[in-house]
Amino acid sequence: MAVRANDSGKPAKPEKKRGRTWHALANPARFLRLARAVFPWAAGVAAVCIIAGVVLGLFVVPPDYQQGDAYRIIFVHVPAASLAMIIYAIMALSGAAALIWRHPLADLIGKASAPVGAAFTFINLLTGSLWGQPMWGTWWVWDARLTSMLILFFLYLGYIALHAAFDDPTKGARSSAILALVGAVNLPIIKFSVDWWNTLHQPATISKLDAPSIDSSMIAPLILMFVGFIAYYLLMLTLRIRSEIIARRIRNLRLAQAAR
Amino acid sequence: MNHESLARFEAEDLTCVRGGRRVFTGLSLSLGSGGALLLHGPNGTGKSSLLRILAGLLRPAGGRLLWNGTAVRDDPESHRARLHYVGHLDSLKPLMTPAETLTFFAATRAKPANAAAALAAFDLADLADLPGRYLSAGQKRRTALSRLIASPAPLWLLDEPTVTLDVESTAQLERLMAAHRAEGGMVIVATHTGIALEGAERLDLRAFQVGRRATPDSPGQVAATPDFEDETW
Amino acid sequence: MNHESLARFEAEDLTCVRGGRRVFTGLSLSLGSGGALLLHGPNGTGKSSLLRILAGLLRPAGGRLLWNGTAVRDDPESHRARLHYVGHLDSLKPLMTPAETLTFFAATRAKPANAAAALAAFDLADLADLPGRYLSAGQKRRTALSRLIASPAPLWLLDEPTVTLDVESTAQLERLMAAHRAEGGMVIVATHTGIALEGAERLDLRAFQVGRRATPDSPGQVAATPDFEDETW
């Protein structure tokens, strides 16, 4: 017989590939268990570090001799900028993994990270311009660093919009993975070109951004906030991946219903 | 015979996942020179998806294709060259004539076109130089089908080819399929309405479904529905 | 009976011009309550065009439509209110559910919708609240057809309604058409595959062609082909 069904039409369970570390997480149930274990730790570290950082930054560290209290915004501003860039790098890496190994977890990491990264970028832009008003007398200047940050924000928005535009989550994930990689190639170019463009026209503005050597008492809250933000990112990542897995199950139930 | 007389096209244990859902699994088939296969089954059982997998347009989630025993995955270019796929879309530009269309598609296959003969085979000779926008649904469909004749290939994959065809054109398609098989070609057709394909095997896609819905009178199937628990991301 | 029991729908001497070419001419038809008409003929003979003319979507180049003897042209609003047209397109948004779609279209007709009953009639009750993007081709088609039931209208104009329908749905459509006619409604259907419509008249569009092509064995028809001379601008 040329055409044959396997026994009684029941689906054969695909064999689980074991041994490779990557596949240790290849099973959503196992991932969810891991996520449940990570959750309290991430939440705890985030809460402790951020609260400690805020207390230190607002009340303990002495005011700046030049800027008064306004500079305290740096404790949000700088870690947010770092996270914005780190998260984009993670998205690009997981995008490469998604395209090469086609692993669903890599897909999910990208989708779950993007809004968090966009939020940190936005926080950086917001705190920066809030700070800029007292310092520079204007909310915004077309400075190199500011401009490349704004473009990073657009790259995030494009990623989110592209992902959301697909009905099929795996297609959305692969497409936005391609976009993340292209954007990652472009990101240093943007930074470089914008730097160059700016120095041609207005070399003066940048110097304001170059921090004077930071007082050692300011390092502690900065590091605390940075660690807190990282923990917060991990927390959001696991939470968002978990809810995405659940959302997909619901979606699949609906699809199964449609397919009868 | 035009086509390799000892060719054999096989699919082993195919699994198809679309939109994160398994459409079918464990599907195998095998077809020799002159063979024909009729795909049927209710809406949404994966006939079109299977044809796209066989054409190499869709990557199966599991399983593999073999041509004369060698894996198609290792040499997708040759596989593309030996098949014709006619899907739901007619690939006809409003601004291009049927003759130009056939010549162009033959050129993309790096083959010379026999456009005039192909159009004549579907009774389109008089419309050969009319821009596509003037053609009716059935005339467009016939133009798409005439690709089969314009540049020969042993394996024909046809997705509901008779939709919008009138009775005479359907009969002509049936004759052309018979002639193709007589020359050693293979034909795989998905259809709801039935089509004359002498000695064709029939493949009911229902046999390979995964998440069949529980119907009130067969509550036992409920258990089969969510196999997501441990595999859906 | 739900519908006017003495209604009569007539078309007199219709001419259809598309893309500057006369498709058919001198076509008349007449249909009373409970009547049915099957349009057939090869591809491109103007079945779809005729249905669009009857629906008032396409303006005929000549001739007129009458409802109970009064010209439709004088009161197009009432004509629209008394017909349902189901064409090739399913009018279903990927982001809207079948239930919402039916309610919306009933609202555009300023009529209350009976969405639940209509969907149940086509076995779509389970899918009523699923976004359209999850539906397969046949399910979309059934949603489009359920408009016929959601807000009643005496005249049904159906263009190849059974395309992509599976066997059971086709039978159900036939039952619904019969019930509609029993209530005094009228049905006009274009189809290639045939559909059960008891006592329906058949109208072969070939009879009204203008530019019939000269076939080798009927060279006398060549003269009929170019009637452009005095009418084409």
Add this chain to the structure above:
Amino acid sequence: MVGPFLALIGRDLRLAFRGGIGSLVSVVFFVIASALFPLGVGPELTLLERIAPGVLWVCALLAAMLSLDRMFHDDHEDGSLEQIALGALPLELVALAKAIAHWLTTGLPLVLAAPVLAVLLNLSTEGFVVLIVSLLIGSPILSLIGSVGAALTVGLRRGGVLLSLLVLPLYVPVLIFGVGAVEAAIHGLGERSHLLILGGGLVGALVLAPFAAAAALRLALE
């Protein structure tokens, strides 16, 4: 008449909301295009201040224009448009409802985004309020004129770009008076007359555009 009219607007709004970020994209275009100008022109604040009203209005106009092609396109493609045309609502009111829905989903967000961009481009504070008012009066005109262009190009391949060509010349007066109002306010010359003319244009467009659009839709449905 009122029931079908509101049903149509309601459905379009619901579809836009369900579209997620997709439906915000014209605002995003507005933001990005406005941000491109400083990149092209250079970051000097005084220069930017000088060209800010013009750049903002031109970008708002382009953003409104770019989203026009989806006004009737989807409905035409999937057959909804012919069903709506077979409904009780005259095509004139269909076109008006569509233009209103378009404005609510693109024009209004543009107006809301404008203040942020005005900051980015260093618009002087005198011009701020007038910019928003002029956009509030002017952007519905863009949607109305746009509905005519969208209806004319609905069945066409490559309609999108052709649409720009049809619609841009008609947008010029709106642009001139819109920018005029802002500049007048900045230079303390009194913006009232410009805004009044814009208002007159809005009334005119409300009266005329639906008829033109309906005629075009009738052709598209043949």
Add this chain to the structure above:
Amino acid sequence: MVGPFLALIGRDLRLAFRGGIGSLVSVVFFVIASALFPLGVGPELTLLERIAPGVLWVCALLAAMLSLDRMFHDDHEDGSLEQIALGALPLELVALAKAIAHWLTTGLPLVLAAPVLAVLLNLSTEGFVVLIVSLLIGSPILSLIGSVGAALTVGLRRGGVLLSLLVLPLYVPVLIFGVGAVEAAIHGLGERSHLLILGGGLVGALVLAPFAAAAALRLALE
């Protein structure tokens, strides 16, 4: 390989020519949008001269971008794309051929139209030649990057506007160096380094873009 590659470009050109005015529309957009700026910004010649390089480059960029969505859209919609994918040409070369055809039908006409607009915007004579050269090197980059965006959005509803969002941030470096070259020439600072960087960008895009676009097309065909 060469035969199918040329056949594909040839067909796209033929379709563009048959499209009549429709295929010239991106130039027309370029002209109209550039012409809107004097209207929006006011007619002072010195101001115009100052912003001319930026405005011309931004408008060229927007014009190139607007015609992107038709790069793969029609072929996807009517099934030609899957037939082409089943042909002998690897998808990478398909994407490259499409980008080349796009440039020939939109980028090149933009370059040809630029001198006229430069006069309109009072661009100083020093910038003239460099503007054209920078467009000549920069616009193919726009088509190539655009082919990635077009391939990513090909199967989507509302792809057109989403495409802008994806592609505009990627266009920023081209804009900066393009304008930079013209301004450097105007101020006598030596445009060579800008043009060399643009050239490097072109080579990079030629090498990388087809792979990204092909990956995206493969997804769209699934």
